[in-house]
Amino acid sequence: MSKPFFTVYCLIIYAFLLTPIAVVVIASFNAGAFLTFPPQGLSFRWYVVFFNNEVFMRAIRTSLWIAAVTMVISGIIGTTAAIFYVQYSGRLKEAVRIAMLAPLLLPEVLTAIALLFFVYSIGIGTQTMFGMIIGHVLITLPFVFINVSASMESYDPSWSMAAQSLGAGRFTRFRRIMLPLIKPGVIGGCLFAFIISFDIFTISFMLKNVGTSTLPIQLFDYLRTNFTPEAAAVSTCSIVLTLIVVVISEKMLGLRLHRF
């Protein structure tokens, strides 16, 4: 393949990847009552409609709340697991890794179904948020694990030993030596868990209790029956929210998020 042709080919693929997202953002500024292209003038009217729509606002609050809880639980469990994996797992290293990545490798829809049956058969059901949060923690756990273990790989255990020889206890060693050094991985993993949790659909869809709805679920329900640009305004706000988290982590904190 000649070089210019090759470059153009790649640019077309990049355009293909971005087009559907760009189209949603552009559609959200449509002044008309329906999704039409080109937009009938620019306006923020659908943002006003969206901000006054209590159903969507409640869904956003629920999503943010679930994402925050998920981030904290997943962050703690994933970090301790990553420390074990890098420092103590020994011969079990490969087994631990596969187990920790399993939620990522298994189809989400199957995990969702399996969890739904399970919470019912142990009598918890979906009256509380318990099942949904467990599902979110499962799905986000691998991302915390990957990020923390990546930053653990450059941690030298002899630093802990040096601290120990100077009289530092187990917890002090963790707090004063290890944690500051692996902090980028922990924060990166947590922020990533937050973003992923905010976007999870299938798990939430299967495990939600009647009356609660996360933003992706509300959007999905809305799209099944409505075609106004309000959904585009909702989507754009959700994209911007994710973007803010990514920009904060990558530009301000100088983190590199490990996605895989």
Place this chain on the structure above:
Amino acid sequence: MNVAAKKRFGPLLLIAPAAILIGVFLVLPYLNIVVMSFRMPGQGTPYGPGFTLVNYGKFFSDIFYIQQVANTLWIGFVTTLACLILGYPVAWQLARGNSAFRAMGYGLVLSPLLVGIVIRSYGWTILLGNNGLINRTLMGWGIIDGPLPLMYNALGIVIALVHVFLPFMILPIMSAIQGIDPSLEAAARSLGASKATAFRRITLPLSLPGIQAGSILVFVLSLSAYVTPSLIGGLRVKTMAVTVVDALIDTFQWPFGSALALMLSVTGAIVVVVFGRLTVMKWKA
């Protein structure tokens, strides 16, 4: 606890929460699906007492479900192939292209992953619908008279799935190509191989592990996708995952839904294993 025991079991406390979470809320639920698929269909309850094979009988006796599994496998296959053809050159460029382009390209490939799947599928409904951007534009230019059927069919599902899963094909191939020593290609070239021959005989075979990983990932993700087929396919074209979820949510047929989910998983797993075997053979040959 004495000091030796503390040293031995202390670290296990680090992994304990994750082990309990995955053991209790991932492994047990998956085993539970298998049990559920043998339960009696319930009357007014999700499932009845006792065990039976009737759910599997219902699957194998109804051509509708078998056809649907076949359709889903076909959609998965076409999606995977399209992702491979579209993604390979991009992966190559990300691994070997000039660096300015590389950083931007990497960001562009990863960024769609940060946008929720509902939103990305929604973008495709805006593009592909009868009144969508593509049909409107083509009709406006006078190229077509009526709208092309792009949505509510397998074609639309494949287009959107390719978009959603393309990064999962590009990234493994990219890292496989990055792992190939560029001097191997240079050596082939110095021995008189043309650019195309060097690619075909050196780079392509050495990147097979990446192709294999990416293909399996995309195939499995396509089979189990729910949101995209549900929004793009509407009520007209249903993939197996959509049928399963609807059977569980709308009609509460838990045992039958489990049997359907397992049949799809088993057929998917068989395809993946056969594909894995074939590519490993090819790779060793």
